[in-house]
Amino acid sequence: MPGATTRPPAVTIADVARAAGVSRATVSRVMNGRSTVDPAISARVQEAAIELSYRPSNVARSLSLGRTTTVALVVPDLGNPVFQQILSGVTSAAAEDGYRVLVADSAEDPGAEATLAREARARCDALILVSPRMPDATLDALLPDVAPAVVVNREVASAPSLVVDFAEAMIQVVEHLVEHGHRRIAYLSGPPASVSDVARRRGLDVCYERHPDLEIVELFSGSDIAAGHASAGAVLASRATGVVAFNDLVSFGLLAALNEAGVAVPGDISVCGFDDIELARYATPALTTVAVPQQDLGRHAWRELHTVIDNTAGAAESTRFGVHLEVRASTGPVPQTTVHATRSVPGTAAPVADVATADEQLPTWTLEHGVPVLRRTVDRVALSRYETGETMPTIHSPRPFLHPVHSLAGVPLTEAGPVDHRHHYGVSIAVPDVNGTSYWGGRTFVADVGPTLLPNHGRQTSTSTSIDPVSPNVLLDTVAWTDQHGEPVLEERRRIGARLLDDGWVLEWRSTLHAAHGPLEIRSPSTNGRPGAGYGGVFWRLPLTSTTRVLSAEGEGQDAAHGSTSPWVAFVQRHRDARGAERTTTTLLAQTSPARHWFLRSQEYPGACPALAWDAPLLVPDGGTVETGIVAAILDRELDADEAATLAAHLR
Structure with missing residues (x-):
């Protein structure tokens, strides 16, 4: 027929046998890798196969060997990544032994599993059942029919099983x-x-x-x-x-x-x-x-199955796999929502917490499961925790931090890992540029380029955390700052104290940065060419709330406070909890000496710090030190500007 193409006839094992001058049985043994063929004859057969472009028939090979070199794997839901990883482990391990894997999905239907397993087994040499949902009696009746088989995530007596604890x-x-x-x-x-x-x-x-x-x-x-x-x-x-x-x-x-x-x-x-x-x-x-060791489960399942394929009389055993907990950012301390007794204080318009007695003026730090926790002495209500930051991602510049910080009524006033800036963590010392290393996290501002993610994230590591033996309201810490290569940059001495007010409490953070490993050049995006972005220092990240007002000695609002050297700034916030209850808090941040420019945000997110390098780099000579810190008053009520100024004057 004009235009028709004729497919050349397939090369058969007989063609290879004639070309090599041997029997078809000899060709079969060579193609199946048998070692009983003389090396010279084997080489002649392989050369003939290459010259003729011979491809062995999988069907013929299966008939010859009495097996398909294929195994079936039945899962409840292949859309679940766990089962995908188990499949990956089985597939990669089986491939090393020349086997392929056929997959069947029961779609979480226990009634369909047994039929599906039998049909899959009819096409393969063996079966792996992963997390079968069928009843015990059905499973026990099935396993002899589909042997050899291995069961994952289900302990059985009649087949090897792999069980996670x-x-x-x-x-x-x-x-x-x-x-x-x-x-x-x-x-x-x-x-x-x-x-x-x-x-x-x-x-x-x-x-x-x-x-x-x-x-x-x-x-x-x-x-x-x-x-x-x-x-x-x-x-x-x-x-x-x-x-x-x-x-x-x-x-x-x-x-x-x-x-x-x-x-x-x-x-x-x-x-x-x-x-x-x-x-x-x-x-x-x-x-x-x-x-859960998902791929290991798959690889081990194949090893067990491979053993029973070769020796179906092998004893059925159960292998148990251990697990470990990966602690990340989705868990934290229980929220403190208890409303404490209040009373009215003469001369104030709002109720405030009961005035503490002299013995109760100082909250105390205690070690709880190795973590320093600050609690009010009178009722043991948790006010804050001091986290090591060891599990923070490297690109967040791991560092110790306070979180959560609560008001006396249990309202959380810090945020960690928020959606808007994942690298913000409660109250911490976060500095974007110390000798070229970022201790802020996230992207770094690069002149003529803009914000850029660089591999320059350093780490702050607590090396000696202790509670002051004389003043248990004071936590002491020595912090080593290292660069992205693990080389030391500076040493820090940190002091975090607390005391009660009549209607709130005070948190005081003071740090001394010591240039113990050479001179320091502390910079910010502002000094690197981004106007107004002079952040870096003791940074307090507050939570997003329905309403946030900013007060300062320079006036009300973000624009008045940002870039100023006001001795104090205050965030007045209205909170709504998960149950719809509303509370108002004031977080007043006062400067320690020397006075610095405030980096402050309230519109994009609420947060502030006295900036170490506002519009010029801060240079610290070799062996020199620089002091920084913040004193915060935390109240469960709204302050106006005059009240805030009066309170701030008593804090410093």
Whole structure:
């Protein structure tokens, strides 16, 4: 037929045998890698195969060997990244032994699993069942029919099984929340047929026994993002301060819904997940979760299966995998929402907290699970925590910081890792440029280029944190500043004290920066060519609220305070908590000497610091020192400008 093409006939094993002058059986043995063929004959066969462009038939090879060199893997939901990672581990390990993997998805339907498994096994040499949802009796009846087989995330007696210790995982998660003061915790449960969900509940039972005052509210959820998103209303209605989700996907959905509702995580509620899938560290905020060895499960499952393929009489064994908790930014201390007794003080228009007696004037620092916590002496209410910052991402310039800082009525007045600036952390010393190293985090301003993410993020490390033995209201810390290469840049002596007022409390942060490793040149984006961006120093990041007013000696508003050397600035904020209650607070920040220019924001976000390098670099000679700090008064009421000025004068 004109224009028609004729496909050349396929080269067969007989063609190779004739060309090499050997039998078809010899060609088959060579193609299958058998070592019983003389090397010279094997080379002749391989040369003939290459010359003829011979490709062995997989079907013929399977018939010859009596196996397909293919195994099947059945999962409940291939859209779940955990099962994808297990599949990846199986596939890569099987490929090393010349096997391929056929995948089947049961779509979380326990009734379809057994039929699907049998059909898959009919096409393959063996089977891997991952997290099967079918009842025990159905699974026990299935396994002899599909042998050889291996089961992942389900312990069985008739086949090798790989089990993650989800009970211990749940214990680790709950203990983490309990250590942060949480006593009412919601558990968003998984699919009813999930055996790993049952194991998680066993962990909850252990936690109940350990902590009789613990309340755990169990809320049915599911296993995907939509389920987590839909659960937000029930979570908020439960009045839980911490949430443990069945897996990370459920956590993602919950985080999104809480963000849409204006609920701060972890300021209003802490959220934990399970599995530590790849996206968990990139969630908003980064997710605290249990790390499960997903790819290792897959690789180990293949090793077990490969053994039983070669020896189906091998004994069935159970292998247990441990887990560990990855603590990130989605969990924190329980929010303090207790309203304390108030009374009216003569000459004031608003009620203020009861005046403390002389013995109660000084809050005290205590070490709680290795973390310094500042508490009011009279009722042990937590006022702040001093975090090491060790788990902060490198691009955030890790550093010790105070967070949360609460008012006496429990209103949080700091923010850590907010959506607008992930590298803002409570109260900390954050400086964008010290000898070319960033201790601020995020992008660096580069002249003629603009904000640029550079690999120049340094680290501040606490080397000697202690509570003053004479004054337990004072925390002392020695902090080593190192550059991005780990080389020392400067040494800092830090003193953080606290005292009570009649209607609030005072936090005092004073630091001495010592040029112990050579001269220092402290700069800012302003000194590097960006006008007005002279930030860097003891920086206080406040939370976003419905209303924020700024007061200063120069007048009201951001424009009056920013760039001024006012002896004080004040943020008057109106807060609305997750339950709709409103409170008004004033955070008054007073300068220590020498007076510096204020870097201040209230419109884009609320935050301020006395700037170390406003419009010119700050030079510190080798061996020299520079002092910096801030004194803050924190009140559960609104101050006007005159009251703020009077109070500030008594703080310094």
